[in-house]
Amino acid sequence: MDYREKIARRVAMELEDGDIVNLGIGMPTMVANYVSDDIEVILQSENGFIGMGTAPKAGEEDKDLVNAGAMPVTVKKGACFFDSATSFVIIRGGHVDATVLGALQVDAKGNLANWMIPGKMVPGMGGAMDLVVGAKKVIIAMEHTAKGRPKILKECTLPLTAAGEVDLIVTEMGVMEVTDKGLVLKEIAEGVTVDEIKAATEADLIIPSDLKQMNV
Amino acid sequence: MSKVVELERVLELVKDGMVVMIGGFLAVGTPETIIDKLVEKGVKDLTIICNDTAFPDKGIGKLVVNKQVKRVITSHIGTNPETGRQMNAGEMEVDLVPQGTLAERIRAAGAGLGGILTPTGIGTVVEEGKEKILVNNKEYLLELPLKADIALLRGSKVDAKGNVWYNNATRNFNPLMATAADVVIVEAEEIVETGDIDANNVVTSGIFVDYIVKEGK
Numbered sequence: 209m210d211y212r213e214k215i216a217r218r219v220a221m222e223l224e225d226g227d228i229v230n231l232g233i234g235m236p237t238m239v240a241n242y243v244s245d246d247i248e249v250i251l252q253s254e255n256g257f258i259g260m261g262t263a264p265k266a267g268e269e270d271k272d273l274v275n276a277g278a279m280p281v282t283v284k285k286g287a288c289f290f291d292s293a294t295s296f297v298i299i300r301g302g303h304v305d306a307t308v309l310g311a312l313q314v315d316a317k318g319n320l321a322n323w324m325i326p327g328k329m330v331p332g333m334g335g336a337m338d339l340v341v342g343a344k345k346v347i348i349a350m351e352h353t354a355k356g357r358p359k360i361l362k363e364c365t366l367p368l369t370a371a372g373e374v375d376l377i378v379t380e381m382g383v384m385e386v387t388d389k390g391l392v393l394k395e396i397a398e399g400v401t402v403d404e405i406k407a408a409t410e411a412d413l414i415i416p417s418d419l420k421q422m423n424v
Numbered sequence: 425m426s427k428v429v430e431l432e433r434v435l436e437l438v439k440d441g442m443v444v445m446i447g448g449f450l451a452v453g454t455p456e457t458i459i460d461k462l463v464e465k466g467v468k469d470l471t472i473i474c475n476d477t478a479f480p481d482k483g484i485g486k487l488v489v490n491k492q493v494k495r496v497i498t499s500h501i502g503t504n505p506e507t508g509r510q511m512n513a514g515e516m517e518v519d520l521v522p523q524g525t526l527a528e529r530i531r532a533a534g535a536g537l538g539g540i541l542t543p544t545g546i547g548t549v550v551e552e553g554k555e556k557i558l559v560n561n562k563e564y565l566l567e568l569p570l571k572a573d574i575a576l577l578r579g580s581k582v583d584a585k586g587n588v589w590y591n592n593a594t595r596n597f598n599p600l601m602a603t604a605a606d607v608v609i610v611e612a613e614e615i616v617e618t619g620d621i622d623a624n625n626v627v628t629s630g631i632f633v634d635y636i637v638k639e640g641k
Contacts (some may be wrong), residue, residue, distance in 0.1 A: 272453075272593060274594040291597070293600055319547075336522075338544045
């Protein structure tokens with residue numbers, strides 16, 4: 209299993225029956241593929257609908273129906289379309305149970321940086337700032353390091369998307385929870401040692417006595 | 425009185441230096457025909473208010489590539505490398521606004537509000553230069569209304585009175601922008617008889633719409 213699938217599978221386990229969920233573009237989008245058949249998760253798309261379904265079959269794309277990354281999608285029975293103000297009523301107003309986003313950096317205080325690298329890459333924040341502020345649970349799904357350099361830091365150095373809003377970080381190496389005391393390593397991936405994950409993380413990791421293996 | 429006019433008529437209304445709102449999300453729900461004609465006409469120094477600058481060959485991106493935009497107020501430019509290039513070269517001013525804040529600032533202008541209070545952007549560069557207001561011990565940013573001279577919108581079905589129905593995800597910023605500009609022009613995928621859109625399904629009332637043009641002409 210490649211690391212992206214591993215991360216997406218583990219994030220999917222965080223979702224509960226009936227949850228309204230917004231998935232970011234890229235690896236977070238893959239989470240939808242691994243949600244258990246036993247539960248129903250309602251996907252919100254910030255370009256204006258709730259009840260997003262899978263990608264259409266080739267030849268059945270609808271030019272008026274794409275996700276927030278401009279990829280053709282479908283809607284499920286019971287879906288609803290709305291304008292951008294209503295979309296962010298749902299997002300900012302606390303009606304989204306969980307959002308899954310990628311990150312450039314995340315830190316021990318739950319700060320998130322994922323919208324720009326000054327002088328290099330300035331795509332804009334899109335809906336990310338509202339999502340991170342408004343969602344009840346903010347899950348970061350990302351590779352643990354960027355070309356070997358830690359992305360989980362003592363303090364973010366890039367411009368923030370939001371301060372202190374991240375709840376959980378899932379990487380190919382483990383699952384970390386943001387707490388008042390710092391980052392707690394809840395689960396560690398098979399074949400990874402505590403020393404290895406510590407070495408790949410700039411922030412201090414609190415290792416609990418009941419550290420579990422990350423099963424996906 | 426029918427609001428349906430020839431494309432040429434509305435193109436005359438868009439002048440150099442104007443503030444123009446354009447509907448759409450990554451070019452879905454964007455009036456492509458009007459944009460193509462504005463590119464041909466070459467109107468310049470526009471300030472564009474839009475969700476994103478789409479793609480170099482699609483939607484608002486075409487105005488950017490043709491260097492007709494002086495300033496853009498938007499939430500995302502990542503899908504159009506030319507926007508980033510012009511920004512870095514100092515050829516175009518880019519104001520990045522969180523998407524939900526952008527929607528509410530437009531809505532505020534249309535609704536006659538003096539601004540909105542949002543927690544989005546607190547603790548980030550977005551808060552720089554803005555007033556913070558404490559309500560029930562929680563900090564909010566005061567974000568000001570955004571108005572335009574002209575709104576260029578796209579409707580799936582539009583009747584002669586300007587009532588608009590939007591198909592699927594084409595709605596996005598269109599209904600908000602319809603309320604927040606001095607002149608509102610809707611490009612219709614299909615123009616129908618007044619009454620053909622059931623009143624229950626009208627999303628934008630014709631009272632907001634000044635002109636209707638047919639797409640593809």
